[in-house]
Amino acid sequence: MTAPLAVTEHAAVIHDAPPADMPLLDVAELEKRFPVSGTIGPLGRLRRRMKGGPTHLPHVHAVDDVSFVIRKGETVGLVGESGCGKSTLVRVLTRLLDPSAGIVRLGGRELSLTPARRFAKDPDRGRIQMVFQDAGESINPRFTAFAAIADPLRRLRGLKGAALTAKVERAADQCGLPRALLTRFPHQLSGGQRARVGIARAVAVEPDLLVLDEPTAALDVSVQVVILQLLQTLKADLGMSYLFVSHDLGVVRLICDRVLVMYLGKIVESGPARDVFANPLHPYTRALVDAAPSLHDRGAGRIRLQGEPRSPIDPDPNVCRFYGRCPKGTDRCKAEMPTLRRFGDREVACHFAEEITSR
Numbered sequence: 139m140t141a142p143l144a145v146t147e148h149a150a151v152i153h154d155a156p157p158a159d160m161p162l163l164d165v166a167e168l169e170k171r172f173p174v175s176g177t178i179g180p181l182g183r184l185r186r187r188m189k190g191g192p193t194h195l196p197h198v199h200a201v202d203d204v205s206f207v208i209r210k211g212e213t214v215g216l217v218g219e220s221g222c223g224k225s226t227l228v229r230v231l232t233r234l235l236d237p238s239a240g241i242v243r244l245g246g247r248e249l250s251l252t253p254a255r256r257f258a259k260d261p262d263r264g265r266i267q268m269v270f271q272d273a274g275e276s277i278n279p280r281f282t283a284f285a286a287i288a289d290p291l292r293r294l295r296g297l298k299g300a301a302l303t304a305k306v307e308r309a310a311d312q313c314g315l316p317r318a319l320l321t322r323f324p325h326q327l328s329g330g331q332r333a334r335v336g337i338a339r340a341v342a343v344e345p346d347l348l349v350l351d352e353p354t355a356a357l358d359v360s361v362q363v364v365i366l367q368l369l370q371t372l373k374a375d376l377g378m379s380y381l382f383v384s385h386d387l388g389v390v391r392l393i394c395d396r397v398l399v400m401y402l403g404k405i406v407e408s409g410p411a412r413d414v415f416a417n418p419l420h421p422y423t424r425a426l427v428d429a430a431p432s433l434h435d436r437g438a439g440r441i442r443l444q445g446e447p448r449s450p451i452d453p454d455p456n457v458c459r460f461y462g463r464c465p466k467g468t469d470r471c472k473a474e475m476p477t478l479r480r481f482g483d484r485e486v487a488c489h490f491a492e493e494i495t496s497r
């Protein structure tokens with residue numbers, strides 16, 4: 139009989155040999171709520187007077203019980219209307235925000251319960267990097283391109299001198315940014331060059347997962363194509379996984395292996411991107427596809443979204459979030475919140491979809 143491993147030996151075995159099928163990122167029951175105090179000026183439609191004391195604070199449920207995985211080498215798309223919680227979700231994953239609840243594991247190691255401040259000193263933090271929508275806004279205007287790319291290498295890897303310069307130049311080369319431009323400030327660069335700086339800054343620390351929040355939305359169409367090609371090349375060369383947030387379903391269909399569809403803080407459908415867009419199961423996904431000019435025109439039977447989403451403030455846990463806007467909604471949808479159910483390699487949270495797939 140094999141002697142039981144001592145705890146430390148056991149931990150080492152787990153660390154050295156993760157199971158082959160272990161996902162790179164494993165997100166379980168993630169929640170992010172924002173307290174609504176008095177009025178929230180810029181959030182217009184959420185403006186609301188606080189009636190009770192602090193114990194009665196209402197909350198915006200921006201991310202509500204979200205679970206998904208990303209496997210090594212996968213590109214997963216995250217789509218949904220403005221305000222559905224995409225940015226909040228990725229900001230929690232990249233630890234710009236602390237979660238209210240839930241677990242995030244990266245390569246089997248739990249991250250969520252580490253407070254953001256402590257996590258800032260954790261060398262593992264560099265394993266998830268973010269590329270922001272507008273590199274011009276996310277890069278410090280007083281930093282040259284060199285300083286912008288060097289910053290995370292200094293902070294997260296403690297590099298300096300020749301080693302730092304070598305890593306910065308390597309990242310610039312990988313991202314097609316001429317070294318001569320490294321001395322320039324953001325305002326002296328074109329939109330495409332700034333996007334390359336933003337990407338170089340993220341890949342310089344050799345992350346496992348790149349979170350891309352609308353990385354090409356601020357660029358001209360021709361530049362978008364070039365940057366998307368660069369991202370594809372980098373992924374293949376460096377073996378990274380991507381979480382790709384986008385409003386452009388055409389791009390998501392093109393570059394993503396799988397897609398997560400989010401509505402009012404919840405994942406309502408997920409599956410292989412091509413299948414989901416070719417045959418949406420959730421009426422909300424169907425409406426998104428029908429409204430996307432970059433996908434085919436579905437003609438008759440199109441679903442057009444009517445009305446406003448329900449309020450994200452303390453939503454009724456028993457009512458489907460899409461009820462009221464959904465053309466397929468029934469009494470069951472306002473009495474019982476549908477949960478994600480698996481159909482083959484798809485998952486969908488919808489009573490109607492459940493009925494038609496079981497016929």
Ligand SMILES: Nc1ncnc2c1ncn2[C@@H]1O[C@H](COP(=O)(O)OP(=O)(O)OP(=O)(O)O)[C@@H](O)[C@H]1O
Pocket residue numbers: 172173178181184198199200218219220221222223224225226227450
């Ligand atoms: N700091 C905050 N305080 C209160 N509510 C917030 C805060 N940040 C976001 N929210 C709310 O959380 C919900 C989700 O917002 P979020 O920005 O994550 O959506 P989104 O899908 O990324 O939208 P967009 O595509 O426009 O960026 C919205 O109702 C938003 O108003």
